[in-house]
Amino acid sequence: MPASLWTDEQKDGRSAMTQETSPEPAPTHAAKGATSGTAANVSTDRRSEMDAPSSQVRAFGGDTALRLDSGALLDPWQIAYETYGTLNADRSNAVLICHALTGDQYVASSNPITSKPGWWSMLVGPGRPVDTNLYYVICANVLGGCLGTTGPASTNPATGKRWGLDLPLVTIKDMVHAQAVLLDHLGIESLFAVVGGSMGGMQVLQWASSYPERVFAALPIATAARHSSQNIAFHEVGRQAVMADPNWCGGRYFDKGVRPSKGLAVARMAAHITYLSDPALHRKFGRNLQDREAVTFGFDADFQIESYLRHQGMTFVDRFDPNAYLYLTRAMDYFDLGADFGGTLARAFLHSATRFCVMSFTSDWLFPTSESKAIVRALNAAAANVSFVEVESDRGHDAFLLDEPEMFRTVVGFLTGAAHARGIAPPTGGAA
Amino acid sequence: MSGKNGVRGDHRLVADLVAPGSRVLDIGCGDGELLDLLVRDNKVDGRGIEISQAGVNACVARGLSVVQGDADSDLADYPDDAFDFVILSQTLQATRAPRVVLDQLLRIGSNVIVSFPNFGVWRNRLQLMFLGRMPVTDYLPYSWYDTPNIHFCTIRDFVSMCEETNAHMVKAMALNARGEPVGFTAPWWVWNLIGEQALFLLKR
Secondary structure, eight states: OOSOOOOHHHHHHHHHHOTTOOSSOOHHHHHHOGGGSOOHHHHHHHHHHHHSOSSEEEEEOGGGOEEOTTSOEEOSEEEEEEEESOOOTTSOOEEEEEOOTTOOSOSSSOOTTTOOOOTTTTTEETTSSEETTTSEEEEEOOTTOSSSSSOTTSEETTTTEEOGGGSOOOOHHHHHHHHHHHHHHHTOOSEEEEEEETHHHHHHHHHHHHOGGGEEEEEEESOOSBOOHHHHHHHHHHHHHHHHSGGGGGGTHHHHTOOOHHHHHHHHHHHHHHHSOHHHHHHHTTTOBSSSSSOOSSSSOOBHHHHHHHHHHHHHHHHOOHHHHHHHHHHHHHOBGGGGGTTOGGGGGTTOOOEEEEEEETTOSSSOHHHHHHHHHHHHHTTOEEEEEEEOOSSGGGGGGSOOHHHHHHHHHHHHHHHHHHTOOOOOSOOO | OOOOOSOOTTHHHHHHHSOTTOEEEEETOTTSHHHHHHHHHSOOEEEEEESSHHHHHHHHHTTOEEEEOOHHHHGGGSOTTOEEEEEEESOGGGSSOHHHHHHHHHHHEEEEEEEEEOTTSHHHHHIIIIIOSOOOOSSSOOOTTTOSOOSOOOHHHHHHHHHHTTOEEEEEEEEOTTSOBOSSOOOHHHHHHHOSEEEEEEEO
C-alpha cells in the first residue's frame, strides 16, 4: 500500500473520526508496512511496554494475588497506570478513568508506542472538563490489555514465555477488581468519580455495583449494562479474523516469530465501521475515489473509504496485541451486570448513594440510547440519584472520544455539582 | 414539556408546600429553575424529568440530577412511594393521558403537587364568547395549532378528576394574574372564574 494514502481532506476526515483521536495520521506509520507480520522493531518496543511499561507500574502477588471470575488465581500480576494532578489532603479528589477496548493508561499523555497525544486529552487535563488542576486522575491499563498490565502478551513468570492463551480469561469484574487493588495500594479509599466510555463505561457500572461505598459519582458514557447479541456477533467476526490468520498459530505467534497482523487489521476494519455512522461516513467519504479519476476494475482500494479502513487496520496492528484483542472483546461479551443479580439490573444499584450521570449519543448504533435508557430505568427503579443526557451527534459511537461540546458541558456540570456536594472547590477552568 | 406558559409565579408557593430535606421529583422541570430553588432553599434531595434535551442539559450543567424523559411513558419505571413530593408544575395540560399521569404521580409520591393554567378563567371565556377564537393570553401564549397544551382543563374539571381517582385534596388554591393566591375562600365556581392558575396538594 502506498504511503501517500491520504489527501488533505481525508486527513481531516480521519482526525474527526478515528477511534484514536489523533490529530494527524503520521505518514511514517503508513509507510512502515506493518502488515508484513514480522516488524522486529515494533515487536521489541512492544515487548518492553508489555512487561516494563513507560508508565508507572505496580506488581502484586502472594497476599495480593488476584482471584479471577473464572476461579483461576493470577499470581503474580501487575498493573500499569498513569496519574495526573495532585491528591488533596483529605484524599477526596481522586478520579478514575476507565479506558475502552483499544485504549490504554495514557489518557492525557503521549502514547509511548505511537507518540500520539492521550486518547482523551480533550476531556482530561489542566482546565479541561476533568480538570487535573482540581482532580487527581488515575488511569490504568486494563487486565488482559497489552501496555503493561498483565495480559496475554506479558511474560508468564512461571515459564519465562509469553502467556498467550494460557492466561485465564478475564472479565470486566476482574478488571475492576484489579483497579481496586491498585487504589488500595495508592491509599485511595473512596473515588470522587469513575468515568469511562464503551468498555470503560462497563467498568464504571461494575465499580458502582461492586464498590458502591467507594464511588461518589459515576459517569458511564456510550455504554450498556450488558453486551448485546449484535455486539457479540461483531466481536466474533473480529476474533475469527484474527484466528483465521495462519500467523496466529493457535495464539503462539510470539514463539514462532510471526504476527497475525492481517487478521487483526481485518478485525479492526470491521470494528471501526461499527464505531462510525452511515451519515458521517457519507459526509466524509461518500463514493469518492482514492487518488484516481475512475474505478480500476480491480480490487485495489478504489474508494476513499476503503483506503481509510485499510489505514485504520494497518496502524492498529502496530500498537495492539492480537491475543489481547481476543481477551478484551471476550470480556465485553461476557458482561451482563443484571445477570449477576438474578436478571434484575436495578438490584445491582440498590441502596446506592452514588450520583450517576448516564450519557449516550444519538447516532451511536453500537451502544444506542436504548441501552443507556435501560440503565437509567434500573437506576430509577433503585431510587438512585441519576442524570441522563443524550447528546446530538452524527459521529456514531466514536463521538465519546471526540470534540463534542455538549458532552463536555455535561461533564463539567455534573462533576461541578458533585464536587460541590463532596466539598471540593469547583473547577476554575472552563470547558473546551 | 418545559411548560413555559408565560410567567411562573407559582414557584415560591410550591416551595412553601415542600417539606425541607424531603425527596422530591419535579416532572417537566424545564431548565431546572424550580428544582434549583428547592435544592438550594429547601435542601431537598431533588430529581427531575424533562422532555427536551436542551432543558436536561441545562439542568445537568447546573448540577441538578435530571433525566431525559416523558411524564406519559417514563413514570412507570419508578417504584411505589419513591418520593416524598412529586411535582407536576404547569405540565399536566401537555400530557397525552393526564388521568394516567395523575395515577402514576399518586403511586410514586406520598404528596403530589400539581399546578396548571385554568382554562375556565373569565378572560378565556370572554375571548371565546366575543371573539369566537381560542384564547391566547400571557399565560397561554400559543396559537391552537402550535400549542404543546393538548389537554386543557378548568379547575372544576380537575377537581372532578381528583374525585374520580379518589385523590385526597389536602390543599387547593387559585392564583391571580400575578401568580399570587386568591386571598379568600370561595366556592369552586368563583375560583374557576377568577383563577388564572390553580395549585393543588394531593395525597392518595
